[in-house]
Amino acid sequence: MSARPDAVATATAVVETAAADSADPCCDAPLPVLGRDVTVPLVTGGEVTYAALDYAASAPALQRVWDDVAAYAPYYGSVHRGAGYLSQLSTDLFENSRVTVAEFLDCRPGDQVVFTRSTTDSLNLLAATLPADCQVFVFETEHHASLLPWRDARVTYLNAPRTPEQAVATLERALADRDPYGPALVCVTGASNVTGELWPVKELAAAAHAHGARIVLDAAQLAPHHPVSVQELDVDWIAFSGHKLYAPFGSGVLAGRADWLQDSEPYLAGGGASRKVARRADGGVDVEWHTTAARHEAGSPNVIGVYSIASACKALTEAGFDGLVAREKHLIATVREGLAEVPEVKVLSLFGDDAPRVGVISFVVEGWNSSHFAAALSAEYGIGVRDGLFCAHPLVRTLLGSDPQDPGECGAPEAAPGERSLNAIRVSFGAGTPDEHVERFVGAVKELVRDGAQWKYRTEDGRCVPDRG
Numbered sequence: 001m002s003a004r005p006d007a008v009a010t011a012t013a014v015v016e017t018a019a020a021d022s023a024d025p026c027c028d029a030p031l032p033v034l035g036r037d038v039t040v041p042l043v044t045g046g047e048v049t050y051a052a053l054d055y056a057a058s059a060p061a062l063q064r065v066w067d068d069v070a071a072y073a074p075y076y077g078s079v080h081r082g083a084g085y086l087s088q089l090s091t092d093l094f095e096n097s098r099v100t101v102a103e104f105l106d107c108r109p110g111d112q113v114v115f116t117r118s119t120t121d122s123l124n125l126l127a128a129t130l131p132a133d134c135q136v137f138v139f140e141t142e143h144h145a146s147l148l149p150w151r152d153a154r155v156t157y158l159n160a161p162r163t164p165e166q167a168v169a170t171l172e173r174a175l176a177d178r179d180p181y182g183p184a185l186v187c188v189t190g191a192s193n194v195t196g197e198l199w200p201v202k203e204l205a206a207a208a209h210a211h212g213a214r215i216v217l218d219a220a221q222l223a224p225h226h227p228v229s230v231q232e233l234d235v236d237w238i239a240f241s242g243h244k245l246y247a248p249f250g251s252g253v254l255a256g257r258a259d260w261l262q263d264s265e266p267y268l269a270g271g272g273a274s275r276k277v278a279r280r281a282d283g284g285v286d287v288e289w290h291t292t293a294a295r296h297e298a299g300s301p302n303v304i305g306v307y308s309i310a311s312a313c314k315a316l317t318e319a320g321f322d323g324l325v326a327r328e329k330h331l332i333a334t335v336r337e338g339l340a341e342v343p344e345v346k347v348l349s350l351f352g353d354d355a356p357r358v359g360v361i362s363f364v365v366e367g368w369n370s371s372h373f374a375a376a377l378s379a380e381y382g383i384g385v386r387d388g389l390f391c392a393h394p395l396v397r398t399l400l401g402s403d404p405q406d407p408g409e410c411g412a413p414e415a416a417p418g419e420r421s422l423n424a425i426r427v428s429f430g431a432g433t434p435d436e437h438v439e440r441f442v443g444a445v446k447e448l449v450r451d452g453a454q455w456k457y458r459t460e461d462g463r464c465v466p467d468r469g
Helices: 006-021 063-075 085-104 119-128 164-176 201-210 259-263 303-319 321-340 370-381 393-400 435-451
Strands: 039-041 047-049 112-116 135-139 154-158 184-189 214-218 237-241 252-256 274-279 285-289 345-347 360-365 386-388 424-428 457-460 463-466
Touching (some): 063 085, 085 112, 184 201, 303 321, 321 435, 360 435, 370 435, 370 457, 393 424
Antiparallel strands (some): 039 047
């Protein structure tokens, strides 16, 4: 970092001390998170430590992130245009967070790091910068955040592949057949938010570039679990969210090539994006926009959200992905081996049992409505999972072998316990998950399938809930 005033050095010293004090030798997870000691009531009586197994939706905040933010909070100020001490401090923190994120992603010289609200916001921003007549190619397997933003472009939706090799071949055929041959963008996930399976990003990037197309990587589910290198994967852009990277303060990132970003109108028009504004003789207004990342960051930015992302990036880097990945493989094996012992459970997969994956596993249970099963895990065992279509409707319908027109929603559909429904159950975990949480989950699945729920449930406002009447 550059030379800073004493207040900055003071804040940094406080932050570093807080981070060092956050180590928790009693937790068997490598990175302690908030909420690891929270207890919740059980409908059957008593309390239990909550098992948060919904990381794919929002991961809990790292204790390190929370401590860093708390240490910075007294020094908070508005960034970029303030002359005051705290404004200058916050500006320094904000811009150095941009450097930290660029290093975390191994960006190329000249790449821009734009701070947004989320992955969804990042991909909508990129969609707004597409050159005229750009064609977009996206697999039906994508999360809606990367499936839906391309409304002003010509979009080709590709069928779900059943092997990584088929994914590459499908993309190559589609790109070779495009007419006319002009600018094109491929959007692909790094790890599925439904199956957790890793996609062949590097090979897809090579195929895209061989056919004159660019590629954006939705790394929302990949970045919290694996190292992500712009240069090694050779992608043009990467998008991800802080709230999945253990930094839940409403910020996201779009990082990559600057040219399309600089050549387009600002995503939002307003202060911060404009470099100079002047009245014309005819009464109108002339605007000169920034050519830096500020061009697409109009308004007062979420400084705490940005700093929390940088803190999480540092924590993951310092912990070392080799160890994090190895431990997560152990947790994945525990869950998959446990579920395999229950004949009624069907795990959803595109690429098969041997496909590499992150800690995201979806499944259905024969004879159970998925919402009912998820509600029983919560109410009777204190285990938080997710049920529904996970904002990836076409993919889940394909995996369930259902008709594309079958009803289903992101949340639980209107189906009573025991009734068939078009949804699944998703368990997800990460660097803050203790072994006991996944072991309790596996035991609870076996008990529910064998013995049934201990409580009665009903549907209320589209959710399956314990019947307390």
